[in-house]
Amino acid sequence: MFHLSKQELQKGLAGHTAQEIYQQPEVWKESLSIFEERKEEIYNFLNSIYIKHEKVRVILTGAGTSAFAGDILVPELQKQDQGNIQFEAIATTDIVSNPTNYLFKDTPTILVSFARSGNSPESLAAVKLATDIIDHFYQVNITCNPQGKLVINTKNNENSLTILTPEKAHDQGFAMTSSFTSMMVICYLVFSKDATANEKLQTVIANGERLVEDLVSAIEEVLSHDMERIVYLGSGSLGQFAHEAALKMLELSAGKVVAVHESSLGFRHGPKSILNDKSIVVLFMSQDAYTRKYDMDMLKELSGEPKDIKTVVLTETADEEIKKYANWAVVVNSSKQLLGNDFYLSLLYALFVQTLALKKSIQLGITPDNPSPDGSVNRVVQGVTIYPI
Template sequence: MFQLTEQELKEGYGGYTAKEINQQPKVWLEAFANFEENRKRYQDFIQSILKKHTQVKVLLAGAGTSAFAGDVTAYVLQRQYQGAVQFEAAATTDIVSNPENYLFKEVPTILVSFARSGNSPESVAAVELGEQIVKDFYQVVITCNKEGELAKRTENDANSLSILTPDDAHDQGFAMTSSYTSMMLLCYELFSLKPTSKQRIELLAKCAENVLGRVTPTVEEILEIPMDRIVYLGSGLLQHVAHEASLKMLELTGGEVAAVYESSLGFRHGPKSILNDQSAVVVFLSEDPYTRKYDLDIVRELAAEDSQLKLIVIGERYDKAVEELADWSLFVNHTESVIQNDFYNSLLYIILPQVLALKKSAQLGVTPDNPSPSGSLNRVVQGVTIYDYSGDGEK
């Protein structure tokens, strides 16, 4: 798998992470099938809240990768609803430290918690703050762990809903991979005005299988270059995917590769100064024709640089001009069908960054399943003190 050695594929070294990246198409199909069985009950819960109040805020929250899942999903849902329902994403770490910026007594709020384990102290504290501050408070827990604290708190609570991913999505590796993509898919199905068809999810799974089957040679070539820093760029929701991609590299290499993210337009405004001759830049191409123009501008600019930096471009369908500009290109859809949806494509675009981070970690001799053996970082965060909230902060 991914041309990793037998040693590298041992569970506890990199085997969990490799398996969890590779299983994503299967997990998506299972998650979608499970959702379909419960779609009416889930959506009746949401519709009952929306009908009860003239104004509803949906706050998508999580910590780390779970927060980025909220960023991506909130972006596409806000665009669909056009303000009729207010979608906002916030890290639970921000909600807990600054609750009055996100939770308002008179604004009915649905807190959507993305949670792999459901035991992170900030995730639990965010729910408790919502219950304390908001008069009409509801929660949806999208989690990989039915035994987690968040899932248990929804039991016998008429104002709460728990949606479980397939068991396999409860990633055992340090970094979230299949848990991230499956939780995003479930949240999208819960709220989207354009629900996914069976044919569409099967198309996505087919494309993902294809990418997983051919991404390794590209990654192997990339790893032949000296690379001590990497930049991920994207526009709109793909900027948030870039955030997740950069975290994967940072996490799995134990910080040995500096990884940052930015928007395609924002990169010129200072962040571009990170580039040196041992840099790689990955650009995610939007399928929005207007937005794509800005992505292509930065691709052309970087391709013309008089330096040794390497350019990698990821898009949906083959583009000869892009292929000629980039050092490496990956096009994720080789079928006759068209996806043309940045949210769906984001599930496919993240595969190369996941595999690249896994392989770079192994190349550096870091243990991908546990890149922080010293214990300074943990799969479920530890060492967090949660303080009582009195509601007497600055107004």
């Protein structure tokens, strides 16, 4: 698996993280089945809210990777549903520190909580604050842990709905991988108006099964470059996905690789100063023809830099122009069925960025399952004091 030795694949070294990255296509398939089994119940719950209120606010929330899941989903969900539902992504860390900026008494609100453990203090505090402040408050918990406090606290609550991810998505490694993508898949299915979602996800799954076998050779070529800094770029939803990509590298390299993110257009406005001769730029190419023009312009600009910058471009389909300007071009969709939006692409791009971070961690002599043995950061956040409002 990922050209790792038997020793490296031991649990507690890289074994949990490697398996949790590798298994994702299977986990997506199970997530789709979970949704199909509960679809009627889910729609009944949501429709009972929608018919009560002229307008409903849906806040996607979480902390860290769980927050980024909402950031990635909201642009696509809002584009699909421009009626009486307003989608927003607000991190629990923002809600807890500034509740009156984000929670409004007279606005009917569904809080969608993404949670791997369901025990993070900010997740629990955000729910408590919303319950106290908002008159018409509803919850959808999308979580990996049936024993988490988020689930236990909402049992028998008719205004709450819990959807559990597949059991194997409850990552045991430090970094969120299966949990992240499976929660996004379920949330997309719950709120999307995309009538082809099932079919498109089957295409994503088939490509994912191929990619987990094929990506590692390209990644090893990339890592042969003496990299100290890595920049992830994208536009729209993929610009938000770049945030998660940078966090994965930062987490699994224990901060030894400087990892930043920016939008393709925003990169020129100062952040480009970070580039030096030991930099790699990973560009997430949009499938949207209009957006793609801006991504391509950035790629062309980077290829003309005097510094020895290496570029990796992830793209849905093969493109001769990308091959001309990029050092490495990674095609994620080998089927004839185009995916149609950048959310689907983000799932396949996630396999690359997670595996890249895993392999870089091992290259640096770090233990990916526990990259911070000194406890400076933890799998479930610690040290948070929640103050009464």
